[in-house]
Amino acid sequence: MLNTWLISWRNTTSNKKRFFFTLLAIIVGTMMLTAMLIANETTEDVFDYYEDMYVADADYWVLSEGETYPESTIAPMENDPAVTETLHALDKQTFFELEGDRTLNERSVRITGVDDQKSSLLKIPVIEGELDNEGIVLPEPVAALLDKEVGDTVRFTGMGEAKVSAITEYTQLLSSPSDWEGAESSSFRVMAPLDLLREWTGEEDALSYVRFQTDGDGEALFRKWQEKFQGTGAYIEPVVADDLQSNDIGGLYTFFYIIAALAIFISGFIVFNMIYTSVIERKKEFAIMKSLGYTKGSVSKLVLIEMVLLALIGSFVGVPLGIWMGDAFMGALLQVFQFDMVYTLNWKGPVLTAFLLSLCYPVLFSLFPIYHAGKVSILLALKEAGVKQPSSTSYVGRGLAGLVLICCVFIDHPISYAAGIAGVLLLFPLLLAGIGKLTAPLFRSFFHYPGVVAVRNLYQQINRNANTAAILAVGVAIILLLSAVIETAPEGYEKEITSTYGGDMRITSEAPWTQDDVDKLLTYKEITDVEPLSEAAPITWETVGGERRQFSVLSVREEGPVLFEEKGTEDTYASLEKESTIALGERAFDEWGGEIGDSILMNTPNGEQQYEVVDVVKTSHHAGYTAFMKEENLADEFGWSQSYDMLLTVTNNADQALRNQLWQDFGEHLSKVQTAEEEIQSTTSAITGMNELILLLMVIIIALSSVGTANTLLMNTYERRFEIGTMRALGFTKKQVKTMILSEGLLIGLSGVAGGLLSGVLFIYATSKSELMEGFMTFRLPVPTMMVALAAGIVLSIGAAWISSRSASKIDVQASLKEG
Structure with a gap:
């Protein structure tokens, strides 16, 4: 058994550069998968945390349909044996007394007076100071704007002054503007002892609400007082952890899953290209192994172990990097939403899920090549002189199927986008061939004969090159669609708000x-x-x-x-x-x-x-x-x-x-x-801020696709060793060989970006006409994102090609001719 693993390891690392780039693709894919899963769980935890903080340990509360109600209204209820703890609160509006020329609206503040700042019915995360039931409690943004620290004094117009006893993190109860611009439309919120606020206002018996905890579920008490409070100006409600009125983030979770799925798809396709090419190259090796007694299962097992080794290494390296990326992404995300929130990275569950998925998806994408390796015929493999290229008839059929699937995007159903992506993949050999013919004169003019050879080489491994360009195209198309949704969403919100405000x-x-x-x-x-x-x-x-x-x-x-x-x-x-x-x-x-x-x-x-x-x-x-x-x-x-x-x-x-x-x-x-x-x-500020994250993720996705480009060109170069050696023997210089490989990379990158832009435009148009969007999204091209995609796609593809071109220029002429 150990010997089998050692043989698989030797085979996996026999081509070190191919091994490196395939492993790099798995690492980057795993890193993005881990980061998005962590971001998804952490974001959910953040909002759950603040919802739970809002609820605290309270079961019910008595509110007022008017401004306040007298404390005597709830006194009989508080004496009920089922009530175990209560919290009294009074809200009053006033103004900060500040030096300078701040307007009244900028100085507006709501003071919430509570009878016990340390109550279990009230969760206040303290940063500095302590809840002593004597001083004022300020949220951190308010303390920063007022330039106040614990022990400083705060004055309120027409009321009095009090010392700051504590500074707290963000909490819904004390949610306040974080800048003076925001203060123009919304009041600050602070907390004070109830007795102090009553002393300032003279309202000794008034309450805005009372929170309380019950013994058991409290349903009987709730129903009893629900009836008794009718007509009193007070009413009772369960305290419910439901923050959906102020946090519409459901679409954010979909965004995380889309990016994670896209990373897996691109990384998996790179793995498929590599392992399939490896199986084709090793047909004679497999045939000899089978002639020596290896079974179909043992050959497939050998290749499977190679993929498991790659997946294991990729997981152990990619997952820790994903934790780091997830942390960085969460920091950037909460800044986009302009929330003064804190978060604790939820990484344990997502890491386990990401580790298992990163072990599985490279193997899943390799199942067909693994099966194909076991099915190698001994006689045919030993007879074959080269790789049989698909016929023109098969391309026509593939193209027709691709067109049909692409047209499915106009079917108003989410699954139609999967059909559209499949259509792009099927059409890409034709698209790549078409772009090759269109750009041939330009490559001849700019790169001379190496450019001509590069265009010709494009057709030698048309499927592999097309797959490489296609994964770049799919990544660009999906990111463009997300960018278009984010770019036009503010217009949809503006229209909706204007018409229904x-x-x-x-x-x-x-x-x-x-x-x-x-x-x-x-x-x-x-x-x-x-x-x-x-x-x-x-x-x-x-x-x-x-x-x-x-x-x-x-x-x-x-x-x-x-x-x-x-x-x-x-x-x-x-x-x-x-x-x-x-x-x-x-x-x-x-x-x-x-x-x-x-x-x-x-x-x-x-x-x-x-x-x-x-x-x-x-x-x-x-x-x-x-x-x-x-x-x-x-x-x-x-x-x-x-x-x-x-x-x-x-x-x-x-x-x-x-x-x-x-x-x-x-x-x-x-x-x-x-x-x-x-x-x-x-409403739109957070959406607009997401554009920067979209551009960053797009560059990462294109970089991941470029890893596939580098891997494909390395495989192409390896297979053409004899051809390149012959060209060198006939007078081709190292510079011309480099130019030829760079041209191939540029063609693949251009094709991928062009296909991605065309597909993205199609997806954007279909989405804008979808009834699911209900006119929320208009047809508009995200031009800045398209320009970034074009530049990043070309630059990173050339960078990937440069790595392969160096390997090609170093091919030993005599050794390559002997191999031929």
Whole structure:
């Protein structure tokens, strides 16, 4: 057995450069696979971590449908034996007192007062200081902007001052702007002791919410107080870990898997090319082995062990590199999303998965050559003088099949892209031959006779060269498609936000808006219309599978502001006229899992209720993870009559002065002023930032493909030793040999990039017309990405060819002629 492994190792390393480049392909493929799996798991962990931090150990909470409720409202519930721990909280809006000329909106801050900063119902990750229930707790970005450290004093307008006792990491409860620009549209958030905040405000009995923990599941207590709180202004909800309203990252996981699959595909194809060529070259060796008593199985086993050795080495080297790349990628990714988040790299599970996959995929891609090695005929192998080239008829059939498969991309189904990729692979010999003929005059002009020979050599191993160019093309095409989606997505979001935002500006208050507030807003010369918006939040509901989720329910009316686009033919507003009906945003509908006409179970301020889902609609609000109800029904049936938001229509010349005036007049309870343009910028900033990562990944993918180019040219050179030796004997210089190999590499690179650009354009066009995208993506070519692809493809292909050209120029003339 040991002898078999030693023979396989000797065979694997007999051609050291081929061994190196094949191993390099496996290492890079494994590295990218590991990195993407780690990024996928770590990203999921990051958001789970912050969701769990938001929930802490709380089971339920009592919220207010108004601004606050008296503490006496929940006193009987707190005395229930099932309640094991409580946390009281009060939110108040005010302003920082700062030196300098910062405007009111930049200084706006919401103070959350809690009765126990160390409570298990509250998870606050401290960076510096301690939670002493005496001082102010600042998030790190706020401390940095205010230039405050633990022990420094912070003053609040009209209230008082307190020392900073702790500085914390990012947490949803204290989520704050990280720069002054962001502070123009959203308030800072800090935490203070409840007693101190009550002393400042004089509200000794007011609460915004109470969190509590129960003994057991607490369902009986929940149902009991759900009924008792009706009509009190307070309502009870389960505390649910559901952050989908603020984090629409589902597509990010798909992105990770696409890149991982692409890396495996390219690396696997390189392995296939190498092992298949090796089997063809060793046919006589296998025939002799079989004539000496080796069976089909033992020959195949020998080749299989060679691949297992390569896979083992590639895994042991590639996986650790993947851990490093995954860590670097996560750092860059969270910077793109502009979150002040921390992460712990989740590498153990992904590493195990990546290790197993990296052991399997090189073997899987080699199964056909391994089987072919065992099937070698002794007589035919000893008779064969060379490699039989496919007939022109087989190319015609292959081309027709490729065209049919490529046309499948216009079938509106995700699987059609796999058919399109298969079509590209089938068509590539014809494409490579066509590009060779088209570029022949140019190569003759620029490279003279070596260029002519390079074009001719292209056809000697047309399938191998075509496969090498094809894997480059597939990589370029898929990256171009991803880049096009990312580049045009902001336009889709902008269109959706503009059409469903409901106005030009949305202002949010900590207290319900009154009619006097509306009348005052209408006196502003910049404001032409004011529309109150009721948003019941947070509201828990159940999926078809019985899992609890949480979102907001917004009020709508037909003559009011447009908050959604109707998706179906049914008139949504007319359907919502009926009692106990609701429309869901697309993401909420998908998460729910039911059908139109089914009922959804919701925990409302008026208790548990069933609502018929009458439609699914497109909306920009909470990225579609929300619901809509007729305004009157939201007040009467649902039990939510307050409006904390206003949608303003403003004149074209409205500027910063309007924002400043709003904060001046309503600053005591105003918490957020956001324009539609700011919502567009906030939604699209992370997507736009992904372009840089896409370009980086594309260069890595092209570099991986270029490893295949180098390997292919090395194999071509090895097979043409006698030919190159003859050319040298007839007067070819080393420089001309190098030029010839460089020209071959350039042809392969040009063909791969050209094929990738054409395929990418086709995929982009088909995707833009797909109903699955629903007009979200427009047909636009990502020109910068295409230019990078062209430059990187040519440069890296020439670099790969240069390595092979050096080997070709060093071929010993006499030794090569003797071999012939």
